[in-house]
Amino acid sequence: MFYLGMDVGTMFVAAAKPASGNSLSVVKKRNCFIIIKGNKFNQQMYTKNTSVDWMPWEGGDIALIGDSAMGYANSAPTALQVRRPLKKGILNKTEKDAYPMLCAIVESVAGTAPGGGTCTLSIPAPTIDVEYLVDHHRDVLLQILGKLGWRVQTVHEGYCVILSSLAESQFTGIGISFGGGMVNCSFSFLAEEMFAFSMQKSGDWVDQVASESSRFSVPEITDIKETRFSLDEDNIGKDGAWQIESAYQSLIEATVENICVAFESLERPPRVKDPLPVAIAGGTSMVPGFAKRFEERLRASRFPVPIGRVFSADDPLFAVCKGALLHAQTAEDEPAEVAPAPEPQVQAPVVPMPQPEPVPAAHPAVPQIPAGFRPTQSREDKK
Amino acid sequence: MNEVLQIVNALALPAAVVGAAMILARAIGRGAAAPGVYEQAVKGGRKRQEVKQPPAWASPQTPVGMAVVPENVSHNIKATAEHAEASSGADVLRDLRRGKD
Numbered sequence: 001m002f003y004l005g006m007d008v009g010t011m012f013v014a015a016a017k018p019a020s021g022n023s024l025s026v027v028k029k030r031n032c033f034i035i036i037k038g039n040k041f042n043q044q045m046y047t048k049n050t051s052v053d054w055m056p057w058e059g060g061d062i063a064l065i066g067d068s069a070m071g072y073a074n075s076a077p078t079a080l081q082v083r084r085p086l087k088k089g090i091l092n093k094t095e096k097d098a099y100p101m102l103c104a105i106v107e108s109v110a111g112t113a114p115g116g117g118t119c120t121l122s123i124p125a126p127t128i129d130v131e132y133l134v135d136h137h138r139d140v141l142l143q144i145l146g147k148l149g150w151r152v153q154t155v156h157e158g159y160c161v162i163l164s165s166l167a168e169s170q171f172t173g174i175g176i177s178f179g180g181g182m183v184n185c186s187f188s189f190l191a192e193e194m195f196a197f198s199m200q201k202s203g204d205w206v207d208q209v210a211s212e213s214s215r216f217s218v219p220e221i222t223d224i225k226e227t228r229f230s231l232d233e234d235n236i237g238k239d240g241a242w243q244i245e246s247a248y249q250s251l252i253e254a255t256v257e258n259i260c261v262a263f264e265s266l267e268r269p270p271r272v273k274d275p276l277p278v279a280i281a282g283g284t285s286m287v288p289g290f291a292k293r294f295e296e297r298l299r300a301s302r303f304p305v306p307i308g309r310v311f312s313a314d315d316p317l318f319a320v321c322k323g324a325l326l327h328a329q330t331a332e333d334e335p336a337e338v339a340p341a342p343e344p345q346v347q348a349p350v351v352p353m354p355q356p357e358p359v360p361a362a363h364p365a366v367p368q369i370p371a372g373f374r375p376t377q378s379r380e381d382k383k
Numbered sequence: 384m385n386e387v388l389q390i391v392n393a394l395a396l397p398a399a400v401v402g403a404a405m406i407l408a409r410a411i412g413r414g415a416a417a418p419g420v421y422e423q424a425v426k427g428g429r430k431r432q433e434v435k436q437p438p439a440w441a442s443p444q445t446p447v448g449m450a451v452v453p454e455n456v457s458h459n460i461k462a463t464a465e466h467a468e469a470s471s472g473a474d475v476l477r478d479l480r481r482g483k484d
Contacts, residue, residue: 055458108460167472191479
């Protein structure tokens, strides 16, 4: 029997598979592409050069994928930007080639399961910003992986962080994934997900906001952030770094505020004997000093339950797919989810929109919960 | 080029400025000639090349999310595996989930 844990993110597509002994085999591919003019010379060159990821494209053009696309864009004499199948954590609706590219990238990372295999796919939780935004994204991925032979179940990204990092507390605590496009947060009590939500602001949002408030372009801000930025240092007065720090501070405050609101919306606060641990993962959280800054802000907040250890996952980029793999290995008897069949016409599917659940009244002292916020989204609800 | 030299001679500019002006003039001249040559080379190459038809699902005209999922994706994308330590607690998780059922 084959098992697979899958994480399809804005920046990376990552997968974990069991290997020998107590080790895993993890694979990641940068989730981007670029289409260049093809000619006899570069087609021959790429055919011979096995280190380049590419595929033939319409009209003899060539689609470069992942790091090969990034490398080409960075070394090209003209300004080029890579294109992304995902934006803000979900399928990029403004990218016309998103779907076929995602098919190819997911296949290269997940592989096929010809004899049948169990896959757990991490998906974004319901967004605070817009409700039901992730449904189509989930259906597309279910269909892609299903065609590859995988029997797929879905769990929320934040819950995957809990599965990979909070075994010591019997999977009780908070897991947060700070990805490129989204922040995903889940709270679990003895491996039962009590609530989950996502926000469409994370790494890309930090870059955008910092760029708008500084003289640097978004790629320049990204470069500063990834190569020489630290939240441990005093960034005041440093052009670029100061703006990045302000954006990070806003991101942390928004996340903490929404966790507090989510806990306050529970019928009653969880009665846990030990303080709740908080595990943090995702590329955006890999900035030095991030976990410490987040912990300071969370402890200073009105969070209603004692907080235990706040820490970065051992492997922040792979924590989600490792947790998803653990779910797949322990969930064999649960039914697989099946994506709805595609419509025969080339038209947007007409799906009746379910009515939003009534939002619980917020405490007068706390901000109003956004209209689309559904704090409780357990697996039972989805069945 | 001669016009540039006449202008700088008439203005009696210093040697450094004259040098810079000549470099600039050469650069402008080179830039003007390049696009035509490049376009011809590209067109020639595209005529001679063997055109491969991409799979139907790869058509850029297909709306996002509405294409037929490819049966056999033809690509040259490699995925290099790394080793990582497995997450602990599989037995505990299995028991907890069994208890819920």
